[in-house]
Amino acid sequence: MDLAYICEWEKWPKSTHCPSVPLACTWSCRNLIAFTTDLRSDDQDLTRMIHILDTEHPWDVHSIRSEHSEAITCLEWDQSGSRLLSADADGQIKCWSMADHLANSWESPVGSLVEGDPIVALSWLHNGVKLALHVEKSGASSFGEKFSRVKFSPSLTLFGGKPMEGWIAVTVSGLVTVSLLKPSGQVLTSTESLCRLRGRVALADIAFTGGGNIVVATADGSSASPVQFYKVCVSVVNEKCRIDTEILPSLFMRCTTDLNRRDRLPAITHLKFLARDMSEQVLLCASSQTSSVVECWSLRKEGLPVNNIFQQLSPAVGDKQPTILKWRILSATNDLDRVSAVALPKLPISLTNTDLKVASDTQFYPGLGLALAFHDGSVHIVHRLSLQTMAIFYSSAAPRSVDEPAIKRPRTTGPAVHFKAMQLSWTSLALVGIDNHGRLSMLRISPSMGHSLDAGLALRHLLFLLEYCMVTGYDWWDILLHVQPNMVQSLVEKLHEEYTRQKAELQQVLSTRILAMKASLCKLSPCAVTRVCEYHAKLFLIAASSTLKSLLRPHVLNTPDKSPGDRLTEICAKITDVDIDKVMINLKTEEFVLDMNTLQALQQLLQWVGDFVLYLLASLPNQGSPLRPGHSFLRDGMSLGLLRELMVVIRIWGLLKPGCLPVYTATSDTQDSMSLLFRLLTKLWICCRDEGPTSEPDEALVDECCLLPSQLLIPSLDWLPVSDGLVSRLQPKQPLRLHFGKPPALPGSATSLQLDGLIRKNFTRRGGWSHKGFHTLRSFQTCDTSITGRPAPAPGPL
Numbered sequence: 001m002d003l004a005y006i007c008e009w010e011k012w013p014k015s016t017h018c019p020s021v022p023l024a025c026t027w028s029c030r031n032l033i034a035f036t037t038d039l040r041s042d043d044q045d046l047t048r049m050i051h052i053l054d055t056e057h058p059w060d061v062h063s064i065r066s067e068h069s070e071a072i073t074c075l076e077w078d079q080s081g082s083r084l085l086s087a088d089a090d091g092q093i094k095c096w097s098m099a100d101h102l103a104n105s106w107e108s109p110v111g112s113l114v115e116g117d118p119i120v121a122l123s124w125l126h127n128g129v130k131l132a133l134h135v136e137k138s139g140a141s142s143f144g145e146k147f148s149r150v151k152f153s154p155s156l157t158l159f160g161g162k163p164m165e166g167w168i169a170v171t172v173s174g175l176v177t178v179s180l181l182k183p184s185g186q187v188l189t190s191t192e193s194l195c196r197l198r199g200r201v202a203l204a205d206i207a208f209t210g211g212g213n214i215v216v217a218t219a220d221g222s223s224a225s226p227v228q229f230y231k232v233c234v235s236v237v238n239e240k241c242r243i244d245t246e247i248l249p250s251l252f253m254r255c256t257t258d259l260n261r262r263d264r265l266p267a268i269t270h271l272k273f274l275a276r277d278m279s280e281q282v283l284l285c286a287s288s289q290t291s292s293v294v295e296c297w298s299l300r301k302e303g304l305p306v307n308n309i310f311q312q313l314s315p316a317v318g319d320k321q322p323t324i325l326k327w328r329i330l331s332a333t334n335d336l337d338r339v340s341a342v343a344l345p346k347l348p349i350s351l352t353n354t355d356l357k358v359a360s361d362t363q364f365y366p367g368l369g370l371a372l373a374f375h376d377g378s379v380h381i382v383h384r385l386s387l388q389t390m391a392i393f394y395s396s397a398a399p400r401s402v403d404e405p406a407i408k409r410p411r412t413t414g415p416a417v418h419f420k421a422m423q424l425s426w427t428s429l430a431l432v433g434i435d436n437h438g439r440l441s442m443l444r445i446s447p448s449m450g451h452s453l454d455a456g457l458a459l460r461h462l463l464f465l466l467e468y469c470m471v472t473g474y475d476w477w478d479i480l481l482h483v484q485p486n487m488v489q490s491l492v493e494k495l496h497e498e499y500t501r502q503k504a505e506l507q508q509v510l511s512t513r514i515l516a517m518k519a520s521l522c523k524l525s526p527c528a529v530t531r532v533c534e535y536h537a538k539l540f541l542i543a544a545s546s547t548l549k550s551l552l553r554p555h556v557l558n559t560p561d562k563s564p565g566d567r568l569t570e571i572c573a574k575i576t577d578v579d580i581d582k583v584m585i586n587l588k589t590e591e592f593v594l595d596m597n598t599l600q601a602l603q604q605l606l607q608w609v610g611d612f613v614l615y616l617l618a619s620l621p622n623q624g625s626p627l628r629p630g631h632s633f634l635r636d637g638m639s640l641g642l643l644r645e646l647m648v649v650i651r652i653w654g655l656l657k658p659g660c661l662p663v664y665t666a667t668s669d670t671q672d673s674m675s676l677l678f679r680l681l682t683k684l685w686i687c688c689r690d691e692g693p694t695s696e697p698d699e700a701l702v703d704e705c706c707l708l709p710s711q712l713l714i715p716s717l718d719w720l721p722v723s724d725g726l727v728s729r730l731q732p733k734q735p736l737r738l739h740f741g742k743p744p745a746l747p748g749s750a751t752s753l754q755l756d757g758l759i760r761k762n763f764t765r766r767g768g769w770s771h772k773g774f775h776t777l778r779s780f781q782t783c784d785t786s787i788t789g790r791p792a793p794a795p796g797p798l
Contacts, residue, residue, distance in 0.1 A: 001379065001381070001391050001392070001393035001431070001443050001444065001445050001446070002393070002443065002444055002732065002733060002735075003393075003395075003441060003442070003443055003444075003735040004430075004442040004443065004444050004481065004726075004730050004735055004736075005058065005441075005442050005726065005730070005735055005736040005737070005738055006439055006440070006441050006442075006735060006736070006737050006738065007053075007058040007059060007439065007440045007442075007738040007739065007740055008437070008438070008439040008440070008737070008738075008739060008740070009037075009438055009439075009739070009740050010739050010740065010741060010742060015039055015040065015041045015042070016039070016040050017037045017038075017039055017040075017049070017438055017740075018037060018038050018040050018438060019037060019038070019420060019434065019435075019436060019437070019438040020036040020037055020038045020048070020071055020072060021038075021071060022071065022073055022420075023035070023036060023420045023421045023434055024036045024072055024073065024074055024075040024086075024421065025075065025421035025422070025423050025432070025434050026075040026076055026077050026084075026423060027077070027423040027424070027425060027426070027432060028077040028081035028084075029077070029079070029080070029081045029426050029472070029473075029474040029475065030081035030082075030474070030475045031054065031055045031056070031425070031426075031475040031477045031478065032052055032053070032054060032055075032077075032081060032103060033052070033053055033055060033423070033432055033440075034050060034051065034052050034075050034077065034084055035050075035051055035075070035421065035434050035440070036048065036049065036050055036051070036072045036075065037049050037051065037438055038071075047065055048065075048066045048067075048068040048069075048070075048071065048072050048088070049063050049064065049065065049066065050063070050064040050066045050072065050075070050084075050086060050096075051063050051064075051740075052064070052084075052103065052106070053440075053740075054103065055430070055432075055442065055477050055478070056477055056725040056726055056727060057724070057725060057726070058440065058442070058726070058738060058740075059738050059739060059740055059741065059742055059743055059744060060743070061740045061741065062103065062104040062106075064096070064106055066086060066094070068086065068088040068090070068092060068094070069088065069090050069092070070088045070089035070090040070092075070118070071088060071089045072086055072087070072088050073087055073088060073089055073118060073119050073120065073122075074086070074087040074119055074120075074121065074122035074169075075122075076122050076123060076124060076167075078124045079124065079127055079129065081475075082097065082098050082101075083095060083096065083097045083098075084096040084097075084106075085122055085124065085167055087119035087122045087169060088118070088119065089118040089119070090115070090116060090118065091113055091114035091115050091116055091117040091118060091119060091171060092111065092112075092113050093111050093112045093113070093119065093122065093167065093169060093177075093179070094108040094111040095108060095109070095110045095111055095167070095181075096108050097109070109185075110181065110185075110187050111187075112167075112169075112177065112179040112187065112189045114169070114171050114175060114177050114191060117171040117172060117173050117175060118171060118172045119169045119170070119171055119172075120170055120171065120172050120201055120202070120203065120204045121169065121170040121204035121205055121206050121216070122167065122168075122169045122170075122206075123167065123168055123169075123206040123276065124165075124166070124167050125154070125155035125156060125163075125164070125165065125166045125167060125168060125178075125180075125214075125234070126152070126154055126155045126163075126208040126212075126276070126277065127154055127163040127165075128152050128153055128154035128157075128163050128212075129149075129152070130149070130150040130152040130277055130348065131147050131148070131149060131150065131348050131471075131472065132147070132148050132149075132150050132348055132350060133146070133147060133347065133348055133349055133350075133367075133468065134146055134147070134148065135349075135362045135364040135464070136361075136362060138362070138364075138460060138461075138463075138464045141498075141501040142501070142502065143467060143470075143471050143498075143502060143506070146464070146467065146468075147467075147468060147471050147472075150210075151210065152208075152210050152277065153210060153211055153212035154212060155168075155208060155212055155213075155214060155234055156180065156212075156234050156235070156236065158183070164180055164181070164182075164236075165180070165181040166178060166179050166180035166181050166188075167179055168206060168214060168232070168234070170194070170201060170204040170206065170216055170218065171201070172200060172201050172202070173198060173200070173201070174193060174194050174195070174198035174199055174200070174201050174218070175191050175192065175193055175194070175198075176191070176192055176193075176194055176216060176230075176232055176243060176245065177189065177190070177191040177192075178190055178191075178232075178234050178241055178243055179241075180234075180236065180241050188236070188239075188240065188241040189241065190240070190241035190242065190243050191243075192243035192244075192245060193245070194216065194218065194228075194230045194232075194245055195228075195230065195245065195247055199220060200220050200221075201218045201219070201220065202219060202220050202221030202268075203218065203219045203221060203268060203269075203270070203271040204216060204217060204218045204219075204271065205217050205271050205272050205273050205282075206273075206276070207273040207275070207276055207277065207278060207279035208276060208277050208279065209279050210277075213231050213232065213233055214231070214232040214233070214234065215229060215230070215231055215232070215248065215273075215279035216229070216230045216232055217229050217271055217273065217282055218230070218271075219268045219271050219284075221267055221268055222266065222267065222268065223253055223255065223256045223262075223265055223266055223267060223268050223286040224256055224262070224266075226250040226251060226252050227250060227251050227252070227253070227268070227271065227282075227284065228247070228250045229247075229248035229249065229250060230245050230246065230247060230248060231245065231246040231247075231248055232244070232245050233245075233246075248325065249299070249324075249325050249326060249327055250327075251297060251327040253268065253284055253286050253293075253295055254295055254329050254332055255286050255293045255295065255332070256286070261293070264288050264291070265286040265287060265288050265291070265292070265293055266286075266288060267286065267287055267288070268284060268285065268286050268287075269285050269286070269287040269292070269339065270283070270284070270285035270294075270339060270342045271283075271284055271285075272342055272344055274296075274344060274370075274384055275344065275345075275346075275348075277348075279299075280298055280299040280300075281296065281297065281298050281299070281330075281385075282296075282297050282299075283295070283296055283297075283342065283344075283370070284296075284297065285339050285342065287338055287339060288338070289338070290337075290338055291335045291336060291337065291338055292335075292336050292337070292338050292339040292374075293332065293333055293334075293335060293336065294332070294333045294336065294339065294372065294382075294387060295329060295331070295332040295333075296329070296330045296331045296332070296384070296385055296387055297327050297328065297329050297330060298327070298328055298329075298330050299325055299326070299327055299328075300325070300326060300327075300328050301323045301324070301325055301326075302323060302324055302325075302326050303321045303322070303323055303324075304321065304322045304323060304324045305321075306321065306322065330385055330386075331385060331386050331387045332387065333382075333387050336372075336374065337374040337375060337376050337378075338374060338375040339372055339373065339374060339375075340373045340374060340375050340418045340419060340420060341371075341372075341373040341418075341419045341420055341421055341422040341433070342370065342371070342372060342373075342422070343370065343371040343373075343422035343423050343424045343431060344370050344424065345366075345367045345368075345369065345370060345384070345424050345428045346367075346424065346425075346426045346428070347366055347367030347426065347427055347428050348367075349366075349367035349368060363448075363451060363453055363457060364461055364464075365390070365447060365448065365449040365451070366427055366428040366429060366445075366447050366461070366465065367427075367428045368383060368384060368390070369381040369382060369383055369384060369390045369391070369428070369449070370382060370384050370424075371422055371424060371431055373418060373419035373422055373433060374418065375416060375418050376416050376418065377394065377395040377416040377417050377418050378392060378393060378394050378395065379392070379393040379395075379419065379422075379431070379433070379443070380392050380393075381445065381449070390449045390450070391445065391446070391449050391450055393443060395417060395418075395441075417435050417436060417437060417439075418435060418436060419433035419434065419435050419441070420434055420435065420436050421433070421434045422434075424445075425478040426474050426475075426478070427465050427468070427469070427474075427476075427478055427479055428445065429444070429445050429447060429465070429478045429479055429481060429482060430442060430443065430444055430445060430477075430478035430481055431443040431445055444481045444482065446482065447461050447462065447465075447482060459487060459490055459491065459494075462479060462482060462483065462487070462491065463491060463494050463495060463498070465479050466479055466491070466495060466517060467495075467498060469517075470499075470510055470513050470514060470517060471510075473513070476517060476520070477727060480520060480521070480524065480727045481727060481730065483521060483524055484524075485524055485525040485526065485527075486525075488521050488522060488524050488525035488527075488528055489525070489527075489528070491521055492518050492521055492522065492528075492531075495514065495517065495518065495521075496514070496518070499514050511542070512539060512542060515535050515538055515539050515542075516535075516539060518531070518535050519531075519532050519535035519536055519539070520727075522535065523723060523727075523728050524727070524728050530629055530631070531632075533629045534629060534630070534631070534632050534633065537612070537629070537630075537633070538633075538636075538639060540608075541612070541639060541642060541643070542642070544605055544608070544609060544646070545642045545645070545646060547605070548602070548605070548646060548649055549563075549564070549565030549568065549645075549649075550565070551594060551598070552564035552565055552568070552591050552592060552649075553591060554591060555588060555590040555591055564588075564591040564592075567587070567588075567591075568587065568645055568648070568649070569641075569645060571583070571586050571587060572641065572644055572645045572648060573641065576682065576686055577682075578678070578679040578682045578683060579675070579678075579679070580647065580648060580651050580674060580675055580678040580679075581651075581675075583648055584648055584651055584652055587648070587652070589652055592649065592652045592653060592656075593656065594653065594656070596656070596657050599653055599656060599657045599659075599660040600657065600659055600660055602653075602660060603659065603660045603661075606650050606653070606660055606661070606662055607662045607663065609643065609646045609647070609650065609662070610647075610650065610661075610662025610664070610674075610677070611662065611715040611717060612643070612717065613643050613647065613677050613681055614664070614677060614708070614712060614714060614715065615630065615714060615715060615717050616630050616633050616634060616643075617677060617680050617681065617684070617705050617708055618705060618708045618709060618714045619634070620634060620684065620697060620701070620702060620705040621702055621705055621706050629717075634684065634688075634697075635688060635695075636688070637685060637688035637689045640681065640684060640685040640688060641685055641689075643681060644678070644681055644682060644685055647674065647677065647678050647681065648678075650662065650674070651674055651678075654674070661674070662674075664712050664713070665712065665713035666711065666712060666713075667709075667710060667711060667712060667713055668710060668711050673712060676711070680701065680704060680705060680708075683697075683698065683701050684697060684701060687701070724743070
């Protein structure tokens, strides 16, 4: 492990951000991190704050005044990474959601309350989606073989089997409360005691079973008391939420049975299931003021011996031996320094002995370890089951400032800086920690865990994780932390090769994800800056095409199954005439009728399409140079077909409102510019379609394109987006020191080279580009959803 960057708060004159007690932190599948602080003013008033940041731009934090009256005890992202639950010590639970899919605009329209009863555990209900990673099949051609869907029932279903959304929480007095979100927006809430004899619950955690049940683990904080487990069943009866509970087998920590340790480790400080969907394995930590012991337990079904007398009385008993559930200890550590925080992996690696042997044989280590932070400032990655140390990080090395050279820092006295809350990323390749001074630290975790791996094997593991993110829709920023510039070319080629092996239907779904992934990879290499431009341009073209086609409406409601956009694609592919008007007359123009104000608002987008076509055709004589942006478009029949369709749409809309047409500057008396560009574009498209991407264009077509600069003024395009993120600037063993709310003066990145014909445009914050592809820095629509104009759905396995 090594430190990537540290981000800390600026000192303000009248208020100060201080770590909240307890400190809550959570990491979403879209690489958004949420954590809490208390904003303390001069008159000692506290404001409970929730901060949300993107790991690529940690200084650009968005802070929410939560309006929680007491300390925030829990934070929990949903499976899509677009909604956040917060709970406090007064029993109030709030559900935060993005307004207009923007990561800097949050609202809390719904919530629940268990008045005066602090919340100690919180979780969203399970939606029934669970994947299994098959590392041993990483060489298989189909994504379905590498990542299979596991049969797993949702916690609660609506009519037709659709999962019902909601959350479950456990209070300090032993109550369990469930809130269900109905499609109408109504919230159904019910509260029930975990057992008849209620007791204090200092620690709790929640997990889910494959049958749709919920398991709750509780402890009163004393190592002399048992750790209790309960099964919770949720149902809806007569439009009311019903909760049924059942007591499961409990356990005593092994260290409490040792007379020498019983008094030295008086408190249970951490209680965690190893995974949300793995209720059979639990991690426990007992601590004193100076030391801790960690134990891993597993729930197993064991046979119950039957006395011979009963077997003789009832022979059926001897045929089928009765079974009982029993907790068995898997492993335990020796005395450690006092544990301050625990982080569990989210990568769905199975923990059976067979799967662990496969992981050992394939040397695939991500997801096998959990993180323990200690009061001495160190962080250990230990095996999830054996608890053997796999990696260690010591926080003694102070990070250098971005604006200052590295200096030798004096040794300070006082309490050691240590993490109070930690979270592992969704591929377990990064770790975020919030320390007792309120600073955020980002650590890189090597996929090899310190083992010596062959370069090809290391590349294959990164490729496997990139494919996992492509299938699930999760963000892949933490994988980019480990990609070296010399790996980029191989990763892009192998990623494309695996993509082309999939079925055509799946390729269509993943088309924008792989473009965004390729663009983010190429940003890491100074040799691939031109390809970054082209991938972003293709994403923008797909987005523009989908947006404009979505505005088309059928003239009659009871139309056939094909939409106007599909009919446009079909007719443009069938009619290869170079005359744009002859193609246009085959369309139902009434489907293209729009409001005049809408057409005028689209003028800038239509201008970009027109300028892009003109730029590509003018660059055709230089198409032999792959260093020039636009090189791949001239050989991509699909992209040329999209441009041809959009030119037809623009022509029709221009008849309705000439003011929305692209504006060209003629340098000589020439014919209709739209007709000229459409004719040349069609010839180039036919050449790519009939002869393939390796064909050379007709010499007559090249000669005509050579004349374009003498007929029309060639525009300069905004090819390269602003690259203000961190991932392409991070250096090994050289962590950066950043400040919340203060954009740093970052050194140059791999994509900061000057290219001929490129102009860099400074986008606004709401319209900036990010490493994730075609979505804004602040907007949280994924590239697949931004191009459709529909609300962003939850990412998930395909």
